[in-house]
Amino acid sequence: MTAMIEINNAQKSFVMHLQGGIELPVVRGVSFHVEPGECVVLAGPSGAGKSSILKMIFGNYRCDSGRIGIRHQGTQIDLAKAEPRQILSVRRATIGYVSQFLRAVPRVATIDVVAEPLIANGVSRVEAREKSGQLLRRLNIPERLWALPPSTFSGGEQQRVNIARGFISDLPILLLDEPTASLDAANRAVVVELVDSKKRQGVAMVAIVHDDEIRHLIADRIVDVTSFAAAA
Amino acid sequence: MAETKMAETGNGDSDQPLLTAEGLGKSYGHLMACRDVSFALYPGEVLAIVGESGSGKSTLLQLLSAQLTPSAGSVSYRMRDGVMRDLAALGEAERRFLFRTDWGYVHQDPAMGLRMAVSAGANVGERLMAVGWNHYGRIRDTASSWLERVEIDTGRIDDAPRTYSGGMRQRLQIARNLVTEPRLVFMDEPTGGLDVSVQARLLDLMRNLVSELGLAAIVVTHDLAVARLLSHRVMVMKGGRVIETGLTDQVLDDPCEPYTQLLVSSILPA
Numbered sequence: 001m002t003a004m005i006e007i008n009n010a011q012k013s014f015v016m017h018l019q020g021g022i023e024l025p026v027v028r029g030v031s032f033h034v035e036p037g038e039c040v041v042l043a044g045p046s047g048a049g050k051s052s053i054l055k056m057i058f059g060n061y062r063c064d065s066g067r068i069g070i071r072h073q074g075t076q077i078d079l080a081k082a083e084p085r086q087i088l089s090v091r092r093a094t095i096g097y098v099s100q101f102l103r104a105v106p107r108v109a110t111i112d113v114v115a116e117p118l119i120a121n122g123v124s125r126v127e128a129r130e131k132s133g134q135l136l137r138r139l140n141i142p143e144r145l146w147a148l149p150p151s152t153f154s155g156g157e158q159q160r161v162n163i164a165r166g167f168i169s170d171l172p173i174l175l176l177d178e179p180t181a182s183l184d185a186a187n188r189a190v191v192v193e194l195v196d197s198k199k200r201q202g203v204a205m206v207a208i209v210h211d212d213e214i215r216h217l218i219a220d221r222i223v224d225v226t227s228f229a230a231a232a
Numbered sequence: 233m234a235e236t237k238m239a240e241t242g243n244g245d246s247d248q249p250l251l252t253a254e255g256l257g258k259s260y261g262h263l264m265a266c267r268d269v270s271f272a273l274y275p276g277e278v279l280a281i282v283g284e285s286g287s288g289k290s291t292l293l294q295l296l297s298a299q300l301t302p303s304a305g306s307v308s309y310r311m312r313d314g315v316m317r318d319l320a321a322l323g324e325a326e327r328r329f330l331f332r333t334d335w336g337y338v339h340q341d342p343a344m345g346l347r348m349a350v351s352a353g354a355n356v357g358e359r360l361m362a363v364g365w366n367h368y369g370r371i372r373d374t375a376s377s378w379l380e381r382v383e384i385d386t387g388r389i390d391d392a393p394r395t396y397s398g399g400m401r402q403r404l405q406i407a408r409n410l411v412t413e414p415r416l417v418f419m420d421e422p423t424g425g426l427d428v429s430v431q432a433r434l435l436d437l438m439r440n441l442v443s444e445l446g447l448a449a450i451v452v453t454h455d456l457a458v459a460r461l462l463s464h465r466v467m468v469m470k471g472g473r474v475i476e477t478g479l480t481d482q483v484l485d486d487p488c489e490p491y492t493q494l495l496v497s498s499i500l501p502a
Contacts, residue, residue: 017490018497059479061486084465084479085274105439105461106432120443 003033003071004173004204005057010066010080012052026052027228030066036172039195039205039218044225050208051100053225054175056080057206058097059087070094070173092121095173098166100181102158104150111136111146114164121169128168135164139190156182167194174198176207180214192217248310250275250416250448251296255305258291265291266472269305275415278442278449280463280480282456282495288472289452290420296450297337297418298327309416332362336409336417340424342401346393346408352379353389356408363412378407382437399430403437410441417442419451423458435461456499460484468492 010030015023027049034040042050055061056079057068063080070079072094077086091097096117104113111132118128136146139160145153150161159182166174176195180188188211195218198205209215215222249272257267266288273279281289294300296307298319307319311326312334322330331337339345346355356375357365365371376386382403384396393401402422409417422438423431439462442449453459459466459480466483468476468491476489487493 014486015488017493055485060481062478062482062488084482085277087479087482088464105436108436 002035003069004036005034005071005206006067006069006076007032007057008067008069010053010056010068011064012049012056012061013064027225030056030228032223034173034204034206036202036204037199038220039199039207040221040223041207041209041215041219042225043215043222048225048229050225051177053228054097054177054206054208058095058175059090060097094171095175096166096169096171097175098163098177098179100177102150102162102165104161106151107149109147110141110150110153110161113150113161114168117165117169131168132164135168136161138194139164140187156184156187159183160187163191163194167198170201172203174203174205176205176209178208178210180209180211188214248275248314249273250277250310251450252308252316253296253305254308256292256295256302256307257304258295258300259303264472266295266469267304269467269474271467271474271477273416273448273450275448276446277465278447278451278463280459280466281450281452281469282454282459282466283469284454284495287469289454289469291472292469293418293420293450293452297335298322298330312415332359333412334414334416336412336414338402338405338409338417338419338422340421342393342398342405345405346401348394349392351390351392352384352396352404355393355404356411359408359412374411375407378411379404381441382407383433397430398426399434402426402430402434406438406441410445410447413445415448417447417449419449421453421455422451423453423455431458438462456484456495468495 008031011028012026013023014026015021030053032040042053044050052061056063059079059082066080068079069076070090072090077090079087079090111129114132114136115128118131119125133146137143141157141160150158153161163179180191183191192214195205207218209218251273254270256269258265269292281292283289291300295302298307301320308316309319309330310316337345353372353375356378357371360371360374376389379386379389384400384403393404396404423434426434435458451462463480466477466480467474468483468489470491476483476487476492483492484496487496
């Protein structure tokens with residue numbers, strides 16, 4: 001078994017206690033796997049549960065039942081049942097996540113926001129900042145902005161900072177939630193190149209991409225999420 | 233790729249807990265301020281205890297830090313020799329060691345944790361003298377480097393904290409606590425009395441110090457944003473009980489209990 005991600009029959013619903021306890025089914029019967037060096041794109045209309053599936057793989061959303069197998073440090077760990085400490089360890093060493101929106105500590109400089117995941121993994125501050133600068137330059141964030149916190153940046157600039165932060169580590173799994181949504185053509189092309197080089201390094205990726213052209217360029221396989229629709 | 237990662241097990245993955253609570257409770261006559269709390273805290277882990285006023289979170293912090301005697305259950309702590317000891321059974325010398333060296337306690341009101349009339353340098357140096365430092369020059373150098381670390385102008389080292397602003401006092405209190413390199417720090421609403429702009433700066437500072445020093449911390453806060461920024465794990469308290477617990481982002485983004493859903497949905501958007 002070589003799959004980096006192996007999901008079997010995962011199910012998720014929300015119970016809204018403030019709305020009279022109504023149950024909102026999100027997905028059920030989610031089953032797919034991702035091999036090293038492969039980019040699987042989740043397809044389906046808005047509300048089909050694509051982002052929820054990514055969040056379940058990251059351990060951000062709980063899983064009601066089923067199994068989310070992640071290859072972590074040579075063994076397979078079931079994130080649906082893992083302890084918080086195990087999930088943190090998986091996030092440090094195995095799974096990176098580029099969320100739709102940047103959530104950063106106020107007042108921290110952009111270059112440090114991007115460098116942080118490396119420093120958390122024991123890379124020296126100098127080396128981490130250097131790598132951070134290279135990625136920011138590649139994503140066309142002008143050097144005069146690096147010392148500023150990203151909160152004042154435009155939507156597209158914030159997204160590129162977020163991408164740099166997600167791509168800076170050498171983690172074997174990467175989850176991408178709409179990484180190109182608010183980028184111009186030049187920057188979309190950079191993201192496609194970054195995804196390609198991660199593939200060559202053997203990174204397993206799961207992505208959500210609405211842009212047909214980008215999807216074509218990065219997807220090795222498409223998983224249609226509508227088949228997991230839980231709404232009866 | 234996974235194979236190359238195998239060698240480097242994360243340094244925060246220590247498998248032995250630093251502190252454990254079992255069936256912990258405190259009652260005042262009929263009133264149960266806190267009941268049946270059990271958990272384990274590991275080295276380098278930051279745990280937030282959240283809940284509204286009266287939920288029992290401050291009582292719990294006092295029980296965990298041996299400032300209150302429990303009515304039920306026990307708290308154990310791994311001493312530096314690796315042996316787990318029941319806090320209630322510690323001798324006076326061991327308790328003193330914990331309070332002066334191995335633990336820090338950051339109060340919401342810095343005046344509670346500082347001596348307001350003596351200089352900042354003496355406030356930091358005092359903890360060092362309590363553990364046997366006696367070389368004046370070394371104490372002053374260490375105090376001064378800690379002031380720098382918490383972003384206080386070292387030109388103010390001889391001024392008393394009563395001349396400091398609220399944010400500076402809180403940073404000084406943190407320096408005083410961390411100078412002895414404790415393994416565990418308790419924090420009671422550490423950003424509670426501060427302006428929002430000062431809060432952000434302090435949070436960033438605390439976050440960096442905690443991760444650089446590999447500290448374990450237990451932070452009581454009613455502010456979910458503070459819990460999100462600082463903690464790995466969170467316990468939600470209501471009516472003296474822990475009603476929900478888990479990874480911080482999981483509890484805040486996917487809350488299960490009605491009360492947690494209410495807390496999360498009550499945050500005002502900025």
